[in-house]
Amino acid sequence: MSRFYRQIVLAVTILFLVMGMISPLQAQSYTDGGGYWLPNDKEKIEKATELMQQGKSIRELGIKQARIQKKEGIQTLDELMKKDQQSNATYRANMAPPIKTMAGWTPPEFDYDHILTTEECQRNPDSSSETGYIKNRYSFCWSHVASYQVPVKCIGGICINEGVQFQFTEIGYGSNQSRKMRVYYTLDDIIVTHPSLNGAKLKIDMVCESKLNAGDCQEDPDYPATERTIAQWKNKNFGTEIFTSEAPPATDANPDRIGYMEFWPKLTLTHAPRKFKKSIDGIKQTIRYDSARYMFAFPEQYFWQGAVFSKATPVFNVPITKPEFSMLKEAGQHWKFAMDHPEQTKPQLEKEKPQKIIPGGVGHSTLTRMYSKRHPEEYNRNQSKTRSTCNQEFKNEDRTGKDCDEYPFRSTWEGSSTNGSDNFSVRLISSDSNQAAGSWLGTWYAYDRILDGDQFHVEVEAPEKIATIRSEGQPQDGQDNRSSDNFSIQNIPSYATKLQWKIVDGPTGAKFDVMKDISFDIDETIFNDLQDGSETEIETSKDLYIARPENTNGESFTVEVYAIP
Known part of the structure; x- marks a missing residue:
């Protein structure tokens, strides 16, 4: 490189730095662009979007390129069941009540409680986690923001990028009737920073791997991977893939003819003019298939085979x-x-x-x-x-x-x-x-x-006592409001929606407030005018106390606090 040419490159580089078009960190040379899943952080997503629209690398925020999943091969049934049992995820099964008939108690009709919309999926905080949201054994979803950066101008190893960004959501559906699982996915909020990227092609493929038997992962040829331009995805933003499992022979070790499959989304963006091609993989999820013949509800509901999300x-x-x-x-x-x-x-x-x-x-x-x-x-x-x-x-x-x-x-x-x-x-x-x-x-x-x-x-789901506190019938000596020691409201059961306050000893017609003890500041009133049987919203704290009691005739009383459904 001639001395004259080097001087030109240096001058252009300095000009870009002064104008704020690139940052010193970008001078580390990200010439290959990249594909990313943005962190589940609203502020970080906004900052990444702003950098992308400025042509800057989102790696300035410490965001790393998305991983590529690896196939791990066949495992034993014991190993796979052990993995299921090690999961920390749970789900609550909601079922209608039994029905009384002349023949005795009979079961309600089976009803799928599926995730029906992308909005329902995205509202759940687990939907963007490393495990996704398992609503129940037949409904799973995962939603994340995907971002691609395509280098369009690189001088001296310093690049300006154009970008494609969108919200990707997949919803999986199992079955209580067949060894079949389907995945429905959507792209929302699609952004391109340059019109030319509307012509880039995005391929979405649900990759699956058999985990127990060779026939555990069979892709339905009528629902292949989908490739469209970004412009086409804007017009038709959804797709579907279906997987089935071939039931293995029943054996002493596997009498229920269980099969296991893992699947994950692979998203590949190709921009031919820029010779850009990047793939990013979403999280893995597990499906368990079975053909257990004892899945029936008396007297005449039969569910001889099924496909469930088993890691919860x-x-x-x-x-x-x-x-x-x-x-x-x-x-x-x-x-x-x-x-x-x-x-x-x-x-x-x-x-x-x-x-x-x-x-x-x-x-x-x-x-x-x-x-x-x-x-x-x-x-x-x-x-x-x-x-x-x-x-x-x-x-x-x-x-x-x-x-x-x-x-x-x-x-x-x-x-x-x-x-x-x-x-x-x-x-x-x-x-x-x-x-x-x-x-x-x-x-x-x-x-x-x-x-x-x-x-x-x-x-x-029943009322659960979470606190008991004894209160004097008037403020304690030297206190303007406080009539009890501090008490805690913690460990609220997940099904609880309210708190109920009961007076179990002393003047049952008493009224009182609940305040929060705030060190080095004015204490805050949390609840006003409570009495026996009052219901309130849930407030958790270690520093609450009874305050300003009324209608007590100076007599002390005991309050029990219940978390109620």
Whole structure:
């Protein structure tokens, strides 16, 4: 390079730096442009968009090029099931109540609760996470902002870029009728920084990999990968791909003919005039296929095969506070009490034995389904131990119209006998509630495809006491407002929507406020004019106190705070 030419390049470079068209960091030479998934951060997305529109590299923000997923090959069934069980994700199964007929309790009709719109997907904070949002076993989604930068002018290793950016959303649908899974995807908010990029081609392909059997990943040829120009994507912004699984022969090791598949989106932008081609891969998601013949709901609903998103632990959700679920109230109250207060349940353990722990609660240990006809001996042992325990515990009670309910369920490996200790509870409840609950549990196993060996949680939606505080009948000595010590409201169950305040001791007609203790500042009033039975929005804090009590005649009182559905 001649001295004269070097001087020209240096002068142009300095001019660009002075004009702010490029930054010193860009002088690191990003001549190949790149493809990126922008971080799930509104401020960072706005800054990246601004840099892109200025022709600058978004790597100034520390954003790295998107990874390319690698295929990992076939694994064993044990390995794949273990991965499922290691997932921290959960979902709550919502099912209609059982129906009382002349023949007894019958199940509601099966109904998919799918993610129906991209807006529904994007509203959930998990939709842009590394795991995506698993709404339930049949509905998953992932949504992220994709950005491509195409170098158009490079001088001395310093480039000005044009860009393409859009919101990519994929929604996956499983099935309770077939070994088939489909993915619907959309592109929204498409931005190009130069008209020429409307002619760039974007190919979207859902890549899949068989994980257990060779036939686990079969792409439907009628729904291939889609390639369109950016202009065409603006006019038709969606696409679909469908995958099926070939059922393997049933074996002793795999009697339910399970298959596993991983899939992920690959987005490739090609701009031929600039000789630019970049691919970015989205997150991996797992599908489990099965052909379990015991997926049926009495008397005549059959679900012989299915495809589910398996990397989330199901939560058997029991909303007993809703009037339409009143038939489950007694059973649900028993299950919740057993998990919350195991030391108070029957049978009581001898003093020298370890503390009683009853599993199943969300955030703690799980229950594991045991299919009775595959494990008849163990199932019968649970049934026999429950019966003998009930006969002993309730031998002096009138059991007319009542059944002995057990928790954990006899259809789990944590049942009364198979748990290996006495970590279970029995209680007499009405036969009607017991039979409704049994029918509903069996139905849920089929509707959510809970296979033999699948783990799950139990959550009973009922008021849960989260705080108790004693208040004086007037402000404490030296205080203008405070009538109690500080108390905490924490650990609100996920199903709770409000707080309920109850006066359980003292003048029930008392009224009071709740204030927040703020160090080195004026305390804030959180709730006004509360009385027995008041309901409020949820407020969590470690520094609340009762204030300005009225109608107490100077008598102290106790307030209990409940989180309610």
